[in-house]
Amino acid sequence: MKKTKKIALASVMTMSMFLGACGGSDDASGDDDKTISVWAMGEEGKQLKELAEKFEEENEDDIKVEVQAIPWESAHDKLLTAVASQDGPDVFQLGTTWVPEFAEAGAMLDLSEHTDDYPEFEPDNYFEGARETMQYDGQQIGIPWYVESRVLYYREDLLEEVGYDEAPATWDELKDASSQLADRSEDDYGLDIDQNDQITPFIFAWQNGYEVSEEEAENGDFNFDGEEFVGAIEYYHSFFDEGISQTSEGEDITKAFEKGTKPMFFSGPWMISVLNDQAPDIEGQWGTAVMPEQEKGTSSIGGANFSIFHNTEKVDESLEFLSYINETETQLEWLEMSNTLPSRTEAWEDPLLQDDPMYATFGRQLEDAQPGPQIEEWDQLTQELLDSIERINVGGADVEEEMANFNEKAEGLLAE
Structure with missing residues (x-):
């Protein structure tokens, strides 16, 4: 305790x-x-x-x-x-x-x-x-x-156009498919990543082999500057750095998904009814898939x-x-x-x-x-992480340096 x-x-x-x-x-x-x-x-x-x-x-x-x-x-x-x-x-x-x-x-x-x-x-x-x-x-x-x-929502018809009869199953396939989709025009992106979603960075980290025990979390030993977590944030950042994902908020994801300008995104079960109700014209042209794997295919x-x-x-x-x-x-x-x-x-x-x-x-x-680490400071911790990611994606901060700073701040939060 x-x-x-x-x-x-x-x-x-x-x-x-x-x-x-x-x-x-x-x-x-x-x-x-x-x-x-x-x-x-x-x-x-x-x-x-x-x-x-x-x-x-x-x-x-x-x-x-x-x-x-x-x-x-x-x-x-x-x-x-x-x-x-x-x-x-x-x-x-x-x-x-x-x-x-x-x-x-x-x-x-x-x-x-x-x-x-x-x-x-x-x-x-x-x-x-x-x-x-x-x-x-x-x-x-x-x-x-x-x-x-959270699972992957994808436009089946648009993925077929870039050579994918099924949803991307690995990190490499996700990167390749979304890169091709983003290359269609200046107004197109491949994968929408909500930069305000506090759990997505952890999902990538878990997929990359990152683990933290309950005891480590309680003691503030998160190892956010370790190879697995840093590697996950580098992968996450690459989508923004290469123009595959939109850095600014942009158009509402439902409309963009319907138009095809953002043909893939991660979300929860509530989006099923949202798409059925608000984007009926693409019925039968989209699907859901489990998360693409790196070492694992873990989600939240x-x-x-x-x-x-x-x-x-x-x-x-x-x-x-x-x-x-x-x-x-x-x-x-x-x-x-x-x-x-x-x-x-x-x-x-x-x-x-x-x-x-x-x-x-x-x-x-x-x-x-x-779930995320079962600690009282979860909301504070994830807000610090989102701030770090914004400095990386928008401000051009170095991933390793930013994660080292974030790890230090996380240890400080648990020590207060």
Whole structure:
């Protein structure tokens, strides 16, 4: 366990010592009934109300659910306040990158002792990458609600024109195909890389053999100046340096993909419905593929987890709700409602996913996907990396020197 915490989290823990006597959970659920309060984020929170109503109809214990939809932009501060006051909801949603911070604060109930009664909670039910976000310091502190990963979206028709009947399968093929596509005209590019996406540099690094253990991450031993990470950033940068990828933001990727000026890009499952809805004229001309390999074809895994607030007085009711939400049938219903992917591997055996080539790609990719380092400082760390990459791509900074500086800053963040 690290000896230091972020300032905000340290303040939360200090406040908790004084406010811990408050106890209980959010006042949406009283002590005299079986009503639980659930905090969920953004549009998902609004849609979750429909599932909650079905749970109320089907459960035999007359458990009621009050869902509060919280905008993502205010969710983090609201959760910090709940931890500080010890007056949170019974059940709450967390983005996977927030898990370490709130786990360190002791905000989540340990579910380990409940897996015998609720086999849905067993880690083996979930993709390997998702398991890492369920566990912290020997405790099981959440259940993956849904998952996402990044795959390659590509224009089949345009790749065929440059000699590729299938999507590029290796780094060399990706570079070759995208170079040819970019050479079509001054207005064309080969591969769109979102420079604001914090996970893409790590995806390239994992593919290039970069690894960091949980213990190394906690100690700040990231080795960002090592051969594997530096080599990945050099490959990443080469697309911008050679004019294959656009350095400026440029045209919206959906429109550019439809026009063919940006015929390949990396993205998550949400883009399937976006393209179907907003680019119907290219139906049947595009596809999805797992990530091109270097040493590996690893991609990221993200999504959201559900946890139970550590001092809820409605443990049994909260467990029942979590169990329902993570049943395979419920996850498949949620897929149809929200276009988010099931976290349970069993759900991927259903024809709804197996017979859809776009979704099936994500199922294959999730077998080789991992989360970012499970540390509290993740957001700060990745922002520093994006700043370094901008200095490389736009400012012409040397990759090795910039990564050495970044590695030093990363070590400093963990030492604060």
